[in-house]
Amino acid sequence: MKHSIVLFTSDLRLHDNPVLRAACDEAERVVPLFVLDDDIRAAGFDVPNRRAFLADCLADLDSELRARGGRLVLRQGHVTEQVRSVAAEVDAPRVHIAAGVSWYADRREESLRAALAADGRELCVHDAVVTAVPPGAVTPQGRDHFAVFTPYFRRWAAETPRRTARAPRVVRVPDGVRSAKPPARSAIPGVSTGLALGGERNGRRRFHSWLREGIDDYAERHDDLGADATSRLSPHLHFGTLSATELVERARGRGGAGAEAFVRQLAWRDFHHQVLAARPEAARRDYRGHGDRWRHDEREATAWREGRTGYPLIDAAMRQLRHEGWMHNRARLLVASFLTKTLYLDWRLGARHFLDWLVDGDIANNQLNWQWAAGTGTDTRPNRVLNPLTQARRFDPDGAYVRRWVPELAQLSGRSAHSPWKLAARDRAQLDYPEPIVELASGLGRFRTARGLD
Structure with missing residues (x-):
């Protein structure tokens, strides 16, 4: 295959990214694409702190791709329209994307699949990119998801995780694909003064430091507010600058009570993703109602x-x-x-x-x-x-x-x-x-x- 497209979403990394790996393995040239989504902005999720962290992530991703001979292609607008346009420009028969769990991610996938199929192209969706264990991979008998964490964790812990994917050494991008100007953190108003820096390199530095200096004491100190002894990796997991699969693998390799406690927290993250994947309405409505008549003050x-x-x-x-x-x-x-x-x-x-x-x-x-x-x-x-x-x-x-x-x-x-x-x-x-x-x-x-x- 001559050309393929990687649509980055919540996986803004090169290390252990099966989406990028699959595209690079199948095609001579790849378009690493990110779309600044007008629908996310209209829904009120494009807030200053996440916008600033995202700007860091995109700049770092572009820099890492350039070090491998490529670059990040940035577009702004509606995702389906922009992906369809890029696919037509480079005549790419296939677009790769990580599976999501939210209502929005489901609608995006449906829209992309239908639009690309109409053009004679294919959408390839990859599991276990955003989470360590894909939603729906483990279920109780007769049900589509676990509603209690402890039995979920037992099944989750027994799963054999996928193998981590190597970062590509070379990424070749087709010539002439236009790209929008990337956002800059400094141009975004309303950002929290103490907001951490984003990007895969910052995430990996923090994680390696955590493995050396913090994880062994995590079981004893993670609730100690004054000690500030948690990993602080949640922003990197949210944007996908770190892989949950790799974190589980590295923590288990470290061993000890602290690593076990840390892995359990990663399992909680997967647990919530599998609940939302099965019950997307839980983002807005009570999962289990009690007839609450909430006060207004x-x-x-x-x-x-x-x-x-x-x-x-x-x-x-x-x-x-x-x-x-x-x-x-x-x-x-x-x-x-x-x-x-x-x-x-x-x-x-x-x-x-x-x-x-x-x-x-x-x-x-x-x-x-x-x-x-x-x-x-x-x-x-x-x-x-x-x-x-x-x-x-x-x-x-x-x-x-x-x-x-x-x-x-x-x-x-x-x-x-x-x-x-x-x-x-x-x-x-x-x-x-x-x-x-x-x-x-x-x-x-x-x-x-x-x-x-x-």
């Missing part, structure tokens, strides 16, 4: 978004989100529980705010983690409520995380400096820090009544 919702709830650990997490476009996983659970169960506000409100800020904002993981916290998802204990004071004593006992992200509380002295989550009224007044917007006992009682638990 814009004052409380604004205080939560701005990190002014009066609960230091909640406020620290929400301020970290704004500053970094990222949040510690334990903190995500806490702020989600606080919004949905202590304030009893709709999980979709929180999920939307996270998607507005998170660089790793992923429909499967974001929406289904929010549903888990709200008790409308796959949690087998849907009415559990996480107490922010108890959680602070357990996961931020010396207040390091709170002082880092709520600077007014860093001014505390004496006993309060060691436990800023336990503030006296005089401390709040002195530091201009708000009183709690709700008493925990009141919020718990309201939630239990709403769920019919009392």
Whole structure:
């Protein structure tokens, strides 16, 4: 075959990319194509932090391709129209793409397949590119997906993963294929000040450092908010600058309790993808409803978004989100529980705010983690409520995380400096820090009544 096309989506890498590998193996020349999708922008998912990280990823991908004799071809518009146009320009009989799980990914695949078939061309969809185990590869008897993580994990862990694919040494691109100007991070307004850098090279450097210095202690320290001992690889997994399959393989090769705990978190990611693939409506509707009649209180919702709830650990997490476009996983659970169960506000409100800020904002993981916290998802204990004071004593006992992200509380002295989550009224007044917007006992009682638990 003379020409083939690789349509990059959530797989912006050269290492362990079966989509790119298949195209390079079958054709003399390949068009590495990325489309800046007008439909994603219209749907409100093209937010500053992800746009900036994407700009880094595209620049790095282009640089890596050029080092191998190729280049990235960038187009903007509707995906189907742009792919069809490029395929006609180079007379490529086949287009390769990684399988997705969202409603949008399904519609994109259907549209591409139909349009290309009308032109006498073929769409080749590759599994196990975005996830380590493809959605639907393991299922319980008589059902299309697992609804509980533990039995899913047992089956997932027993699967034989595909072999990792080598990065191509040479990528030859047909002459004369035009490309749009790539976006630049510096030209994007509204980006979080502390947003991490994107791109495959940055992702691989972070992962190699994590293998050397962090993974061995992960089982013991991953919930320690002040230690900041997680991998921080989620943005790279979301954009596909790192391969979940390779991460599982390398972690298992490392061995130990920390590696096992890390692999389990990767399995959680795959679990959510297989739930959404089977139930795409869960991105918008309750996976398991409880007849919730959520409250509407814009004052409380604004205080939560701005990190002014009066609960230091909640406020620290929400301020970290704004500053970094990222949040510690334990903190995500806490702020989600606080919004949905202590304030009893709709999980979709929180999920939307996270998607507005998170660089790793992923429909499967974001929406289904929010549903888990709200008790409308796959949690087998849907009415559990996480107490922010108890959680602070357990996961931020010396207040390091709170002082880092709520600077007014860093001014505390004496006993309060060691436990800023336990503030006296005089401390709040002195530091201009708000009183709690709700008493925990009141919020718990309201939630239990709403769920019919009392």
